[in-house]
Structure formats: structure tokens, C-alpha cells
Amino acid sequence: EDKVVQSPLSLVVHEGDTVTLNCSYEVTNFRSLLWYKQEKKAPTFLFMLTSSGIEKKSGRLSSILDKKELSSILNITATQTGDSAIYLCAVDPLSGSARQLTFGSGTQLTVLP
Amino acid sequence: ETGVTQSPTHLIKTRGQQVTLRCSSQSGHNTVSWYQQALGQGPQFIFQYYREEENGRGNFPPRFSGLQFPNYSSELNVNALELDDSALYLCASSLGLTTNEKLFFGSGTQLSVL
Numbered sequence: 583e584d585k586v587v588q589s590p591l592s593l594v595v596h597e598g599d600t601v602t603l604n605c606s607y608e609v610t611n612f613r614s615l616l617w618y619k620q621e622k623k624a625p626t627f628l629f630m631l632t633s634s635g636i637e638k639k640s641g642r643l644s645s646i647l648d649k650k651e652l653s654s655i656l657n658i659t660a661t662q663t664g665d666s667a668i669y670l671c672a673v674d675p676l677s678g679s680a681r682q683l684t685f686g687s688g689t690q691l692t693v694l695p
Numbered sequence: 696e697t698g699v700t701q702s703p704t705h706l707i708k709t710r711g712q713q714v715t716l717r718c719s720s721q722s723g724h725n726t727v728s729w730y731q732q733a734l735g736q737g738p739q740f741i742f743q744y745y746r747e748e749e750n751g752r753g754n755f756p757p758r759f760s761g762l763q764f765p766n767y768s769s770e771l772n773v774n775a776l777e778l779d780d781s782a783l784y785l786c787a788s789s790l791g792l793t794t795n796e797k798l799f800f801g802s803g804t805q806l807s808v809l
Contacts (some may be wrong), residue, residue: 586737615795623802625738625784653802655752656783670737681728682751686738 588671588686595661596694603656603689605671606612613676615647615654616683620668628656640643661693698722699788699801707807708776716771716804719787726750727769728798729761732783744769745792773806781808 585608595601607615614632618625630637631647631654638645642659658665668690672683698721708714720727730738740753743764758774759792767788773780783805787798 618800623785623805625785625800627799628795648707663743672737681743681789681798682740682753683728683738684740684797685730687735688736 584673584675586671586673586684586686588669588689591687592690593693594692594694595636595688597662597692598680599661600657600659601691602662603658603671603691604653605652606653606656607673607684608652609673609675609684611676612649612673614674616672616674617654617656618670618672619688620670620688621658645687651668658691661679661691663693663695664692664693697724699786699799701784701786701801701804703804704802705805705807707809709775709809710778712776712808713772713774714776714806716773716784716785716786716806718769718771718788718801719733720767720769721799724761724788724790724799726766726789726791727768727789728789729769729771730783730785730787732803733779734782738785746758750792776808778808781806 589604616626623649629645636647644657668688670688700719728743729741732738733788742752747763763769783803785803
């Protein structure tokens with residue numbers, strides 16, 4: 583059974599801090615790893631990492647995939663209050679044709695002014 | 696905003712009742728997936744529909760069923776509701792089943808079973 587574990591479960595920082603969120607996974611056949619940001623209800627897509635694209639960056643956010651360690655990190659530099667959200671990590675296994683994502687429980691990030 | 700819309704936004708039902716949740720996928724997307732997110736947990740895959748056919752199912756009992764229509768909108772039906780069915784139900788759409796396509800999520804339906 584595929585498994586995703588995220589740490590820490592929650593994190594409280596002040597504006598301007600840098601944070602690192604962790605995701606480790608066990609999957610029978612790996613296709614990709616995805617990061618989503620969930621504010622209120624709808625998860626919004628951040629990054630997709632694959633064997634051919636192990637590092638992604640967008641503004642203050644960046645993510646790296648370590649296929650050897652079966653893990654990924656999400657870095658946020660110069661945090662802002664608008665970064666407060668739940669950050670979800672998911673793996674997309676190579677099993678048949680269905681896009682059946684397995685999610686972790688998320689990291690609740692709170693950024694204080 | 697993703698273009699994926701779900702209705703209703705909130706719903707309260709009692710144990711044993713049946714419920715239908717609806718999802719309109721983003722324009723041009725032919726694949727719809729449904730996820731259940733319990734409080735404090737990540738979303739769990741229920742099933743996926745591709746071109747009106749069920750194309751994969753997670754570990755959910757048969758009382759969870761679905762449909763996809765020719766316009767690619769979708770319904771999730773849950774029969775014989777149980778208290779543990781209380782959760783946020785998320786719909787996600789994508790174009791096809793290729794590995795490069797992102798899933799776009801709707802804002803969900805919050806279901807409370809009393």
C-alpha cells in the first residue's frame with residue numbers, strides 16, 4: 583500500500599522566516615510527486631516533480647525530490663502571512679491508467695505578522 | 696480559481712440517508728476524480744472517471760458510486776450514510792491521463808452526517 587508521511591504536522595513562524603516542509607513516501611512504482619497548497623477548501627497546485635524534473639522553483643517557493651531517499655522538501659523563503667495554509671504532498675503511482683494520488687496528512691503552516 | 700465547480704457547498708444529512716454531490720470540470724477536461732478529506736487528514740482517492748467510464752477505484756465500499764455525463768460533469772452518490780462519511784468531498788479534473796497533467800481541484804462539498 584502506498585504511503586506518504588509529512589512532517590512537521592504543524593509549524594508556526596514569523597514573517598520573513600524560511601521554512602522547510604518534509605515529505606517521505608513509499609510507493610510500488612513511482613510516477614511523480616506533487617505539492618499542493620490548501621487554503622480554506624480547494625487544494626491549489628504548486629509543483630510536480632518527476633524522475634526527469636527533480637527540482638522546481640517558483641518565486642519564494644522551491645522543491646526538491648530525492649529519489650534515493652524517497653523524499654521531497656518544500657522550501658519557502660521570506661514567508662508572508664499569505665503563506666499560511668495546509669501544504670499537502672502526494673505521490674502519483676505508476677499503476678494502470680488512473681491518476682490515483684496518495685496524499686499525506688499535510689503540514690499546517692501559520693505565519694505570524 | 697480553477698474552473699472546477701462543486702455543488703452544494705455544504706450539506707447536512709442524517710444517518711441512513713442518501714446524498715448526491717455534483718461537479719463541473721474545467722472546460723475541456725475529460726477526466727474527473729473524487730476524493731474524501733476527513734478533518735485533519737489528506738484527501739483519499741474514491742474513484743476516477745474518464746470519458747464516462749470508471750477508470751480506477753480506491754478502498755471505498757460499493758455504496759459510494761458515481762457517474763460522468765457526456766459533458767464530462769460528474770456526480771458522486773453515497774447511499775446508507777454513516778457518521779464516518781462526514782468529510783469534505785473534493786472533485787478534481789484533468790485533461791486525459793498523461794503524466795504531465797495537473798489535477799485541478801474544486802472547493803469541495805462539506806458533508807455532515809448526524
